[in-house]
Amino acid sequence: NAGVTQTPKFRILKIGQSMTLQCTQDMNHNYMYWYRQDPGMGLKLIYYSVGAGITDKGEVPNGYNVSRSTTEDFPLRLELAAPSQTSVYFCASTIPEVPDTEAFFGQGTRLTVV
Amino acid sequence: TQLLEQSPQFLSIQEGENLTVYCNSSSVFSSLQWYRQEPGEGPVLLVTVVTGGEVKKLKRLTFQFGDARKDSSLHITAAQPGDTGLYLCAGSSGAQKLVFGQGTRLTINP
Numbered sequence: 632n633a634g635v636t637q638t639p640k641f642r643i644l645k646i647g648q649s650m651t652l653q654c655t656q657d658m659n660h661n662y663m664y665w666y667r668q669d670p671g672m673g674l675k676l677i678y679y680s681v682g683a684g685i686t687d688k689g690e691v692p693n694g695y696n697v698s699r700s701t702t703e704d705f706p707l708r709l710e711l712a713a714p715s716q717t718s719v720y721f722c723a724s725t726i727p728e729v730p731d732t733e734a735f736f737g738q739g740t741r742l743t744v745v
Numbered sequence: 746t747q748l749l750e751q752s753p754q755f756l757s758i759q760e761g762e763n764l765t766v767y768c769n770s771s772s773v774f775s776s777l778q779w780y781r782q783e784p785g786e787g788p789v790l791l792v793t794v795v796t797g798g799e800v801k802k803l804k805r806l807t808f809q810f811g812d813a814r815k816d817s818s819l820h821i822t823a824a825q826p827g828d829t830g831l832y833l834c835a836g837s838s839g840a841q842k843l844v845f846g847q848g849t850r851l852t853i854n855p
Contacts, residue, residue: 721787
């Protein structure tokens with residue numbers, strides 16, 4: 632099973648450029664999340680979605696946008712890249728209504744803005 | 746805003762020693778999870794605790810959920826170099842967003 636797939640794995644952007652980080656899951660999970668992880672730190676929630684057509688802001692949404700047109704896909708958009716957005720980005724999915732369920736993570740996208 | 750505070754943030758001990766990592770919040774969570782993350786990988790679930798006062802054991806790891814469901818601890822007995830990694834606690838409240846603590850970076854020296 633593929634689980635959660637993120638693309639690309641690595642990317643270097645110049646300041647002001649834009650890009651979309653792709654995330655897709657094949658587990659039919661309703662809940663999906665985008666996190667960023669700075670070196671040696673924990674995960675900060677950027678945006679999350681509880682189902683197709685529904686998105687909401689997390690702890691650090693500024694500079695990012697998301698959409699959720701299907702259950703499977705949850706892309707993250709950076710419109711004007713800034714050096715502060717250099718980080719590793721993780722997408723995750725889960726079914727929190729199910730007791731003891733775990734969040735499944737993608738392999739991450741390492742983004743550098745120069 | 747639900748916040749999870751982990752302590753300590755960094756811990757370096759010798760092989761064979763015991764250690765405890767804490768995860769605290771002022772908010773009540775319906776469940777707390779502990780994840781372990783290796784370099785270059787995403788977090789992987791170790792355990793979920795859902796009942797106040799619950800204790801779960803995973804080999805040399807013991808996880809406890811506070812009675813008030815606001816805090817949790819991870820205790821490792823006789824730590825081994827293979828336990829080295831970033832340990833993250835995460836909490837959710839019902840059908841809410843999943844938030845993480847800042848992590849505890851554990852190093853076990855041979």
